[in-house]
Amino acid sequence: MSEEQYKWSKEELQxxxxxxxxxxxxNESEEEINMIQSKVPTKTFLKIYAEFKNDSEEEQLEKIENAVNKNTYTEMELAAFRREIYHVFFSDCNFTMMEKRLDWTLDNILY
Structure with a gap:
């Protein structure tokens, strides 16, 4: 993995x-994608979305872990970030087992 992933801004990592x-x-719903797009500039979204679509699940988690380790987050930032994660999870009014598993994994990476 290149050093480029380590240099993501907090906005790109988010x-x-x-x-x-x-x-x-x-299953990425239109509501979920629209919600994410509303939080960041279009250029950032398109850049990160293109990268995301080309990565395997293992690569995705590795990139996230490496980028989290390179950024410093306050407790308030992490709490706000967790709320945004839950907004995406619950946007379809259904918290599936796969989403629960990912939530647990992200919890271990972020904290």
Missing amino acids: TYILLLCANADN
């Missing part, structure tokens, strides 16, 4: 993680 959450049940 976008990547939210895309992973939207795809946790292998």
Whole structure:
């Protein structure tokens, strides 16, 4: 993996993680994508979405873990970020087993 992934901004990392959450049940809904797009500039979304679509699940988690380790988050930032993650998970009013598994995995990476 190149050093480029280590240099993601917090906004880029947030976008990547939210895309992973939207795809946790292998079904990115239009509502989920629109919600993510509303949180970041279009250029950032398109760049990160293109990268996300080309990565395997293992690569996605590895990139997230490496990028989280390179950024410093306050407790308030992490709490706000967790709320955004849950907004994506619950946008379809259904918290599936696959989403629960990803939530647990992200919890271990973020904390």
